Amino acid sequence: MEQKDKTSVKELFQIKNFLYLVIGAFLSSPGYYAYLLGSEWLMLHISENRAYLGMLFIAASIPRLLFMIFGGIIADRMNKRTILFISDLTSGLLVSFLVALIWMDSVEVWHLITLAVFFGISDAFSHPAMNSLVAEILPDSHLQQGNSVLQVMQSISPIIGPVAGGTLIVTLGFKGVFTLSAISLMLAAWTVYRIKLQKEETPSDLPKNVLEDFKEGLKYGLQNKLLRTVMFVSLLLNFVVVGPLTMGIPLLVKDVFKENALGLTTLEASLGIGLLTGAVLLTVLKSIERPGLLAIGGLIAQSVLLAVIGLMPSHYFAAGILFIFGLLMQGVNIPIMTILQAKTEKKMLGRIMSLLMTASQGMIPVSYMVTSYLIAVGLSITSILLFAGSIMVIFSISIFLMKEIRQMSY
Template sequence: MSVTATHQEALPVPLIKNRNFLLLFFSAFLSSPGYYVYLIGAEWLMLSLSDNRFYFGMLFLGASIPRLLLLSTGGVVADRFNKRFILFMSDLARAILIIVLIAFLLTDTVSAWHLITLAALFGISDAFSYPVINSLTPMVLEKDQLQRGNSLIQMTAQISPIAGPALGGTLIAVLGFTGVFMVAMCMLLVASIIVLFIRLKKEDEEEKVIQTLWADLKEGFVYAKKNHLIISVVSMAFFLNFFFTGPFTIGIPIIVKDIFEGSAVSLAMVQTAMGVGALLGAVFLAVVSLKKPGKAIIWGLVGLGLIYTTIGSSSVLLLTVILVLVMAFVMQVVNIPIMTLLQQTTEKRMLGRMMSLLMTVSTGLVPISYAATSLLIAIGVEIQAIIIVSGIIITGIALNTLRNKRLKAFVTS
């Protein structure tokens, strides 16, 4: 799993001197915030184009459906072909899509359906990039470096909701939507170029197209069935994401604009708090090695449910900002150990498929979550009530997980 020699006597390269890991880190450092700069611009543009909040929900539904449908294929592609090239094409494609949106803006022809269509195309890109970046990480690191390496990669992802909304909200106010999307496009373009300089060992880059697509998919499912710990984790996530993703993702911008009567800067504050909390969680896990990550996952989920319920009942912007920050910290205590768990218990040749399986199964109900949330809002159910009920259910699911002996017994290698 390392870019160093595989001989037993060879010493692992420290993270700070690992060229391949640093390139992957800096690419993610630009790519992820670039996406969030685009996202806050697209969200606020949609809210400005139409007063119909159903369209706003469709923005997320449009991205989630193709992502879900193609994730398994993305995992097979990640295991078969050059991961570096796939990651390059993913970021480049996103940059091109943003150029198309800029063209619509400059010609004053942009519509809600343009944004929904672009969201769907972004979802296709996500289906291929997600398995690749998470299967590349263990290939450039030693096994005992995985928690720290994952934490550092997660830092780049969590800087995104800090730098992205802050920069995006500022650019909307100063330069308008065109300025937001120009910056996002440049960040993604540079990120795609950095990836091309990653050099893996010959055996890591080897392309093994020896089976049909269906045979590769079937092999991945059979492999996963033998790992009861992973099955229990993704089954739990399958239901948790239904009650969290739709209400939170759709609800927070609506709460900020309609209930708090805030601006793009107000939305940036909440989303930045999400990034700060997640960043602090990633830093914490980069420094502290969890001896019993299984228990941390379970109690983290309990805390997540309780905080989420409180967010739904908040009527003050500042309180919501603080609660979101704490919740994001707790989410890292759940997410990073789960990712490390999967990487430690999976053979290298199966990493792409297992990463795609984790996301496919755990997010299987997310499109339905977006649709259900949008429909409930459309028939007049208050978004805060939706979040409160969802938080209570999440807490109940988390408490039930205390009975999961396999997860409670999991320790890092």
């Protein structure tokens, strides 16, 4: 059985289009994470107003949310390879512009916020294209392993990106980290461009305009009980978790643990290593007998970890918490994504992936706003994390009572 699993993984990489997609993800993600780490630390460096850090995240999340549905419609109508190529290329050019501003010593808060807006728009188009392209390249029988392998490559990136980024900030400054980011994104664009997809005839029943496209995708999604349940769960979880955790990591490093950029690197890299470990385990397992129960168990454990991370005595203990958190995250994300890809009509994949991501992204700006407000009125990030984790524990246990989630299968 073990030999069969290894052969299947090897066969995945014999599919050239999938190989290029994986390499592109491996190159794109570290560039993106290096940019994120650099922009977070640069914002904390140029301004003492911690509210600006929240504005940085909000600036990316709102356009990502607004354009996500349109991104899914475009993914169903256009060559998905082309969408990914344009996304990586424009991201590389945006970071190159930031490098130029740093060389001229002209970076201001509004520059970082504006760049975050453009990155949010780019994400809105690239994510539906990426998730639907996997299902277009691979047969259903390879989807879990394909998603897992792709997650392995993408999970290496949150390790390489922050480690390289934090090291370059300390040794070469912000010029070094953003130059690395721009080069990585440009190389990803070149790799993705090598993907060759067969031209397909446009279906005769394809809606004639964007509005009809949207209505058809929404109707399909609302009639799918599994998708409705997953969207509802994603919306609530992202409201509770994303703002406190995303803003909490740099704030814990800076204000609680009193560490420098390498401390931030340690925490973010630990989360990345956990994501990598979880993806590798799911690749080896090949098939999960009860993916619904795995997802629920992961959510409950993540809830407890979120509550206690701010109580750790040092950033090394917090790094251990984030490692386990990342490992559990893959046990939730990969099975759910695989189920949706397998059970959705191929012609609807772009729109369904965008609906799912719109639901999951829908409360993120609100989460950032609420977290920023709580920080502004004087609540500590430790208290915010403890409160958010406690709410998530109650919510995760309530999810266990949902039959649709417990019985999810491929």
